[in-house]
Amino acid sequence: MLLQTTTNTLIDLSQKTDGSQDRAAFAKDVAEGLSQRPKKLSSRYFYDANGSRLFQQIMSLPEYYLTRAEYSLLQQHRAAMVEAFAAGGFFHLVDLGAGDAMKTKLLLGELTKKGKDFDYVPLDISGAAMRELSRDLQQTYPEIYVQAVVAEYITGLQWLGQHLPKRKVVLFLGSNIGNFERQEGQKFIRQIRQHLQPGDLFLLGVDLTKDPATILAAYNDASGVTAAFNLNLLERINRELGGNFDLDAFSHFPLYDPQEGVMHSFLVSEREQEVYLEATQARYTFAAWEAIHTESSHKYTLQQATDMGRTAGFEFVTSYLDEKGGFADMLFKAV
Ligand code: TRP
Numbered sequence: 001m002l003l004q005t006t007t008n009t010l011i012d013l014s015q016k017t018d019g020s021q022d023r024a025a026f027a028k029d030v031a032e033g034l035s036q037r038p039k040k041l042s043s044r045y046f047y048d049a050n051g052s053r054l055f056q057q058i059m060s061l062p063e064y065y066l067t068r069a070e071y072s073l074l075q076q077h078r079a080a081m082v083e084a085f086a087a088g089g090f091f092h093l094v095d096l097g098a099g100d101a102m103k104t105k106l107l108l109g110e111l112t113k114k115g116k117d118f119d120y121v122p123l124d125i126s127g128a129a130m131r132e133l134s135r136d137l138q139q140t141y142p143e144i145y146v147q148a149v150v151a152e153y154i155t156g157l158q159w160l161g162q163h164l165p166k167r168k169v170v171l172f173l174g175s176n177i178g179n180f181e182r183q184e185g186q187k188f189i190r191q192i193r194q195h196l197q198p199g200d201l202f203l204l205g206v207d208l209t210k211d212p213a214t215i216l217a218a219y220n221d222a223s224g225v226t227a228a229f230n231l232n233l234l235e236r237i238n239r240e241l242g243g244n245f246d247l248d249a250f251s252h253f254p255l256y257d258p259q260e261g262v263m264h265s266f267l268v269s270e271r272e273q274e275v276y277l278e279a280t281q282a283r284y285t286f287a288a289w290e291a292i293h294t295e296s297s298h299k300y301t302l303q304q305a306t307d308m309g310r311t312a313g314f315e316f317v318t319s320y321l322d323e324k325g326g327f328a329d330m331l332f333k334a335v
Contacts, residue, residue: 008134013151013159014127027241027279034275034284034292041233041267043179043295048236054229061225063217066175066207067103069327074103077320077329078110084317084331085169085201086116094160094170096153096192098122101133103173105140112141119145121164123156154191161195168196173205173329178298185298189312193334202314202332209299210326212258219254219263219297227252230265230294242278249273253291261304263297305330 026045033040047055059067074081085091085107093111095104101122111118120137124130130148137146149156160168170192177185192202209215219226230252234245253266269286276283300308305328306316314332321328 008138008146008148010130010134011147011149011151011159012127013149013155014125023240023279027277030237030241030277031280031282031284038293039286039290040293045233045236046229046295048232048240051229051232051236054225054232057225058221058229061218061221061223063221064226065214065218065324065326069207069322069324070173070175070205070329071103071106073320073322073327073329074106076323078106079114081107081203081320081329081331082110082114082116086111086114086118088167088199090117091167091169091201092160092164093118093120094164094168095120095122096156096170096172097174097176098124098133098148099126099129101137104171107171108137108141108144112143118169119147121147121149121160123149123151123153123160125150125152153188157191157195167200169201169203170196171203173203175205175207175297175327177204178207178300179295180298181296182298186308186311189308189314193313196334198334200334201317202309202334204305204309204330204332206300206305206328206330207297208305208326208328209258209261209301212256214326215263215299216254216256219256219265220252226254226265230267233294234267237277241280244276246273261299261301263299264293265295265297266291266293268292302328302330 029042058064095101098104108120122130122133127150130150134146134148137144149159151159180188231247231250234247234250237243238245249270250267251270253268255264268289268291272288273286274283302319309316309330309332313335315335317331317333319328319330
């Protein structure tokens with residue numbers, strides 16, 4: 001590859017809001033969720049500064065195998081992946097939900113080392129993360145042209161379809177697909193396909209079904225970090241919406257359903273109680289042992305994941321597994 005200094009670009013497609021609109025939307029979601037039977041809170045609100053820090057800790061827990069498994073499978077298979085990506089010449093490497101690109105950097109290193117012709121398009125809802133990543137890559141890989149996009153997935157996908165003229169390789173790593181309900185996940189993969197052209201590639205990270213005890217432990221670590229992460233949602237409501245949740249009166253409860261292949265996380269009210277939110281000026285009542293559902297993490301068999309890709313209009317190319325066989329990055333080609 002021609003060695004050159006590139007100027008990275010940042011495309012911001014996020015809806016500009018002053019904080020008040022964000023707070024109003026948060027308040028509305030919380031009010032709706034707490035008024036439903038059964039109660040629920042959306043996992044999209046886990047990741048404030050404190051929640052992001054706790055999730056970093058989760059990723060290094062001995063029980064939380066997911067991140068390490070995908071990292072090691074990328075290390076093991078990166079040479080083969082890079083050959084598969086680059087077989088058709090130049091491509092845009094699109095990274096949905098790139099974050100700090102900790103795992104993608106393994107591929108960027110390999111692509112650069114092998115002199116492959118590509119540019120890198122990380123996409124994330126966090127503007128701060130995309131600015132930081134762009135700066136970081138300018139230092140570590142000055143030869144890679146980076147077009148960072150700040151957007152929600154769907155807005156970002158539309159932009160890609162319209163602005164990236166060449167062949168695309170889209171990454172959706174980290175088993176993020178697992179946090180969609182199955183129908184929604186299928187729909188999302190179909191939307192990805194709709195913004196691609198025949199011949200484009202798609203690499204999907206999936207946490208596979210395995211010993212239920214292993215899965216349960218990953219969401220119920222012995223040191224209590226996952227509990228703190230789940231409870232932080234209530235703390236955030238207290239902080240940002242003027243709530244008065246008594247954190248000592250709620251506990252983290254994880255449940256894995258091995259027939260459905262889904263890990264559920266709950267917050268359980270240990271007694272009958274009432275919570276008041278200044279933001280909505282309303283009270284929400286909890287019966288003793290009433291639970292709030294906070295997140296589902298769906299696990300897939302290789303067959304289910306293959307079928308999901310096929311149903312969305314992809315052909316299955318291959319799957320790359322970690323050595324324990326618990327996590328897969330599945331490669332699909334748009335037909
Ligand atoms: N989305 C991650 C996952 O499903 C986040 C996560 C890890 C999580 N542990 C959790 C979400 C506990 C809720 C509760 O793996």
